[in-house]
Amino acid sequence: MDxxxxxxxxxxxxxxxxxxxxxxxxxxxxxxxxQRLREGGTPQEAYRSYRQGLGRAILLGLELLVAGDIIRTVAVAPTFTSVGVLALIVLVRTFLSFSLEVELGNRLPWQARRGGDVTG
Structure with a gap:
């Protein structure tokens, strides 16, 4: 195998x-x-948790999809066209990741978290 x-x-x-x-x-x-709905949780809390869990899964999955694209594109004889396509894919996925991060945290990534915690 080559x-x-x-x-x-x-x-x-x-x-x-x-x-x-x-x-x-x-x-x-x-x-x-x-499960949260069945246990008597409020629909608003259950929905918020659902969106956060789903968003986290999508973010992690997107990171791995970008990594897979990078591995395949630049590891073996990259061409200008393949690198350009990769750049567009990474740009779109980065925008999606950024949008999800803002949506999940209700803040921009560089803003301090509520409660004064400035760590990520």
Missing amino acids: FARIVEAVGQAVDLVGVAIIVLGALTATVLFV
Whole structure:
């Protein structure tokens, strides 16, 4: 097996893990949402927790999908076109990640958390 095939297989494996995290995270968040509702939690609290759990799963999955794209694109003879496509993919996924981060935290990433904690 040559280097290019190994790198492609590793990139696909990282992509697979990213997709699995998104799917499993969505399923887990949904199960927890239903469980909270059944246990008598308020719909607003259950919904907020559901959105946060789902958002975290999507964020982590997106990070792995970006890593898989980087591995496959730049590890083996990158061309200007392939690097340009990668840049666009990373730009879109970074925007999605940023938007999710803002949505989950109700603040911009560089703003201090409520309670005065400035650590991430």
